[in-house]
Structure formats: C-alpha cells, structure tokens
Amino acid sequence: MASKSNTVEEEEEEELTLPTDEYEALISTTDVELLKRAWRNEKSAPEILRFESDLINRVTEQIQLMEETVEENSTDDADPLSLSLYQMDLDRTLFLLRSYLRVRIQKIEKYMFHIRKTEELWTRLSKEEKKFTRGKGYLLQFSVAPPKMCFQCKHKIMLVVVLSLFFLCCRCTDDLKKHVEENVLSRLPENYQSVLKQSVISEEDDMVPEPQLDTFVLCRSKEYLTGIQLEDGPVDDRSKLFEMEPGVLYFICYKSIKALVESGKIDLL
C-alpha cells in the first residue's frame, strides 16, 4: 500500500526480517500507535477482544506522568506555547484511551449474558470490566464506600472509568435479570418466564444476544499469509485456501480470520 508514511514502511520492512514477537513489538511503534491499533481492532471486531492490560497500564502511566509535568510547569513561567502543545498531545491520547474503553463497555452491555457464560470471552475482560458485568456486588461495594474509592484513585481517567461503570452498573447481568424478572417476566405465563429462553421448550438460550461472527470486516495483514481456511464459506469453497498479500485491504468474514486477529498478525480497520 503506497499510502503510509515512510517511517511506517521502514518499520514494516524491519518487522519482516525480525520474526520474534517481543523484538518486533519493541522496535515497531510507540504505545500510542499500539493503542490506536487496539482501538481500531476493538471498534471493528464484532465480538469483544482480549483486554490489552499491559498496554493500557503503560499508557495510563505515561498519561499520569505527562499530566504531572504539565501541572508542574503551568505554575512556573514556562513557555505557554509548548505547554499547550503538550496538553494537546495529552488530550489526543486520552481521547484514544477513553474511546477504547467505551467501545468495550458498549460491547459488554450488549452481550453481557453471552460473555458471562462463555469462558473464553469472560477471560478477555479486565478486572474492572468483570466487576461491571457481574453488576450487583459492585454496586453494593460502591454504595458502602464510594468516597474512599474515589480519593484513592486520584487519577482522572480511573475516575472516569470507575464513574461510568458505576452509573451503568444497574444495567448489568444480575441487576438486569432481577429487574426484568420482577417487572415483566413474573407476569407472563409460566412457560415464558426465563430471561434466557423464549419458552420452556427452547433447547438453547435463544434470547441471549450473541455477537455475529459472520460479519464482514475490513482488514490488512502485515506479512504474506497463506493457507487461511475459509471453512465457513459456501460449501463447495470450503477446501479452498486463501492468501493475503501484505498491506492490501480485504473484506472478509470475521470468523475466518478470528485467530489471526487475536494473534496480532492481521489488523482490522
């Protein structure tokens, strides 16, 4: 693809010659660049992806450091121009971080029953997100000791996250279930009282919204990939293997490249 800036292309070339993942991650890009990638992937993927806890920790630390620096310098007679530039950089990073967390919260809200009962998805959540999904307990914890919690996490972002979780709490599995049961389901005929099932004869939980994994997504590979199995394609195409050239965009069924997205070989956009 001819479109990226030179530096990125150079980095990509280097990546090709250095196969080890850690080294690649080390040299490839800044954390902001990685966060941007995580954000794009999360936005594009139909299901929730693994929480990038290390990356988020690093970015949060950098943001905190930068906030302190800006604050310290704002009292001195430091150059207001460079100070405002630092502030802009900070705001851009904060926007990315918030947007990333927000996309995840939206997905959790939408698919909470499904995430709760699917072990694989459940482990992808961060500690806070798990509390959020469980709901009730967290709400209680908050009502008992909210001030202490808030003072402890002085940090602005944490506060934003925590608060947004707090306000949305009542929506989460236990609470939602209780709410729906008390107000609606208990008044329905006996056979239709489950939150998860349409009626007692349903074999599976057919009232639980699940992410549609056969959504078509737009993606780009960093290296030449061969042997991608389109197993869920039309019957007579199933045996066909698919190849991907680096840097070229493809529309493809998310199911077929799911594993490659998780291993970081393919970026969604």
Next chain:
Amino acid sequence: MAGQSDSELSLFSAEELEFTAEDELVEIVPNLKMPPLNLISGDFGPFTPQIVTKVPLWLAVALKKRGKCSICPPQWMSLEKLTQVLEAERDSQEMSEQLPFHYVEISRLLFEHARDNIPDVYMVRSLIEDIRDVRFHKVETDLEAFSGRTIAVKIKNLSAMEVNIVRPFIGRALQAFYKHDSPELIPDPERVSDSRPQVVNNAPRRQLRR
C-alpha cells in the same frame, strides 16, 4: 446506496478518520526557536527558524494557527503530480497507488489551515476534487461485479475515506450473500417435528436470535 454514508453503520466517523490522519508526518519550516518536544506520541523538534523539521499534522496545524511556522505541502500535492494522477485514474479502471491512504483528510486539513502555503491552491483543490470523483465512480462500477460466490474481496489502493463510505454497503451485501448461501437456512425437519402441542401458537415460530 453505496454513495451515502450512514453514520450509524460506518464504524469510524469523519472526525475519527481525520483524527487518525492527523498523525501523518509533514514537513514544516518553523519561525521560532523551541527545544524538542517529548510527547507521548513521540519526540519532535528541536525547532529552529528556517530549518525544516518533520512533525505530525496536528502539531503542524497547531503551530500554523499561532503563526509559528509554514507547512510544506507534501510532494503529491503539486500541480504536476496531481495532473499526472488524474490522467492515470482516467486511463485505467485500476485505482492508482500514487496518493496516500489519507489523501482526502490531509488535503482538507491543509486547505483549511494552510492555504497560503500551497502554491496554485485553487487548481490543486479542484484537481483533488476531480480525482475523488473519478475514483469514486470507479469504486461504484467495481461494486457491480459482486456475486454470491464472493467470500472475500480484495481492495487495492482504496483510501481511508473511500473505504469508510463503501464499508456499510459492501459489508451488508457480502453478509447477505453469505447468509443465503449458508446451509443453516435450509429448514431442519427434526426441529420442526420437535415442537410439542402444548405451545399455543398458530403462527410459525419465529427465530428471534438473528
């Protein structure tokens, strides 16, 4: 239709695309002295009057707004280059690969904030608009070639904005093809016979899951 972008369905808003484009590097000529900036997104500078340096577009625009620099328009934004690109786009059904991924956003930002740094700004602007139109027309005619057998579509050299506009349409079209091809839709006789008479329903059961 493909030409309309639905804000609900397109994943990234125009603002978010612009945000991404603002990280692309451009050259600026500062007119102030300033030590290097060690930002979270990278280290830039030092800034010395009349010495060209590379910074992300957002930084360039911020400095430009305060009158602290002039922005050197990227090479592809020259009259000759764009005329060449337009010809190439008109001559072939293939998309030309000479413009950057974010050419629409970058040119828009520069027209808005750095008009005085772009030579022949009116010509350049109308050339870019022509290129956009020609390219978009090609995208739309390409879309007609889709068929039910499509399981993956390769897109060469489409720009960020173009991709974002056609994404909802292509995505849903492919998904519809995929769905009608899938064996799941063929009714399963076992399931039908399984429905016990205790369910009082005259209408066929609806699958609410999808």
